[in-house]
Amino acid sequence: MRHRNAGFKLGRNPSHRRALLRNLVTSIILMDRVETTITKCKATRPLVEKMITLGKRGTVHARRQAAAFLMTPEAVDRLFATVAPRYTDRPGGYCRITRTGPRKGDAAELAYIELLGAEHELNEKAQKRAEARTKKREELAKQMEERNPGEQGDPNAEV
Numbered sequence: 092m093r094h095r096n097a098g099f100k101l102g103r104n105p106s107h108r109r110a111l112l113r114n115l116v117t118s119i120i121l122m123d124r125v126e127t128t129i130t131k132c133k134a135t136r137p138l139v140e141k142m143i144t145l146g147k148r149g150t151v152h153a154r155r156q157a158a159a160f161l162m163t164p165e166a167v168d169r170l171f172a173t174v175a176p177r178y179t180d181r182p183g184g185y186c187r188i189t190r191t192g193p194r195k196g197d198a199a200e201l202a203y204i205e206l207l208g209a210e211h212e213l214n215e216k217a218q219k220r221a222e223a224r225t226k227k228r229e230e231l232a233k234q235m236e237e238r239n240p241g242e243q244g245d246p247n248a249e250v
Contacts, residue, residue: 099134112138115204117162119186120170123209132188132204139204143185146175177208 101108115135118125120142127135142160145153149171158167178185189203205213 099130101130101134113160113162116142116160117166119204119206120161120166120174121163123213124203124205126191126201126203128194129188129190129200129202132202135204136186136188139186139206140183142170143175143178144183146170147178149175174206177206181207 101111103111111131112135115125115127115131116138119135119139138160142157145157154167154171157170158164161167161170185207187203187205187207189205191201191203193199194201
């Protein structure tokens with residue numbers, strides 16, 4: 092019986108679990124959205140909220156506490172410079188968990204955990220990716236045309 096045993100074990104020993112959650116929190120702060128299992132999302136949410144609260148505090152001590160938990164200095168800088176100022180007038184609830192369905196390999200329930208108010212930045216990232224993709228396609232088509240200048244017909248036709 093697990094009476095009064097709170098928290099998620101995630102099938103790992105304590106050091107591995109701590110490392111996993113630290114990495115997830117760092118990734119969420121850096122990228123605004125991460126897809127993982129629902130249980131990991133639920134275990135990560137309170138830690139992300141605590142980090143944002145530290146970022147809202149903005150003191151040197153809070154910065155040192157965040158640096159002790161987060162994995163990279165870039166995550167600490169982003170937390171204090173861009174993420175925390177987003178939520179200055181919000182008293183809590185900075186994350187959203189959205190279920191996405193089962194994973195193909197093992198049917199684990201997946202979900203996105205994302206920061207609220209990050210939709211604008213996520214849309215900009217998606218737009219940049221789409222532009223880069225179209226640019227790469229155009230360059231590839233140009234290279235194919237330069238290689239085979241006489242062949243303008245069916246690309247699957249035998250030569």
